[in-house]
Amino acid sequence: MAASLIPSLKLNDLRLKLIFPVYVLIVLASHDPVFSSDVGSFTGILQDVGLLVAAAGGALRLWSLGIIHKKVELARSGPYARTRNPLYLGTFLMGLGFAFDCEPGGLWIAALFAGLFLFIYRQKIREEERKLEQRFGDAYRAYCAAVPRFWPTLGRAGSTGPGFSWSRMVENKGIAFVGWFLLFLLAKDFMAGVVWPAIDGRVDFSGAVLAHYGHLRIFFGAP
Secondary structure: HHHHHOHOHHHHHHHHHHHHHHHHHHHHHHHOOOOOOOOOOOOHHHHHHHHHHHHHHHHHHHHHHOOOOOOOOOOOOOOOHHHHHHHHHHHHHHHHHHHHHHHHHHHHEEEEHHHHHHHHHHHHHHHHHHHHHHHHHHHHHHHHHHHHOOHHHHHHOOOOOOOHHHHHHHHHHHHHHHHHHHHHHHHHHHHHHHHHHHOOOOOOOHHHHHHHHHHHHHHOOOO
């Protein structure tokens, strides 16, 4: 029943205009700073691992954007030689990583994200597979037989083809993706270093700004 309702909800509208924005707000609102007492603890380690996983997901998306030539040719090289959906895998890793970086509730937020991802992308991937099979026929069916749908193969790559192209990455809006990724990291840093300390009453807002960003004054020649 739920799967049959997904097309009527317009998958792109659902994920881009509702689920992703709400998830971003949850992550930002849940992100508390790591204190010195947390370093080496489970919380601190989970947050560090989360940032690494998110960065790996972002790098995978950039790599994929430098390979794919949408609606023109079947991407089978680079990350596409090990998984048919490296862009979505990168999105999954980013969402999971940012969830782990949340405190409190990182594991619960990660579980929420994984459930939302499964709900949205399972049907979306199947729809795209039907379109690709209609477009590329036997070539796509052979590709599907050699390369797994989502989780990458760790053995020999399933296929080869043109390598990474910087111009292709730019054409596929990779620069915009990097900009949004960095903007989100800055927002998380601001929440952790300024907003949460001010809300908790440990220091007033201006004091939190100076404490968190005071070291940047050296770049402007300030004493």
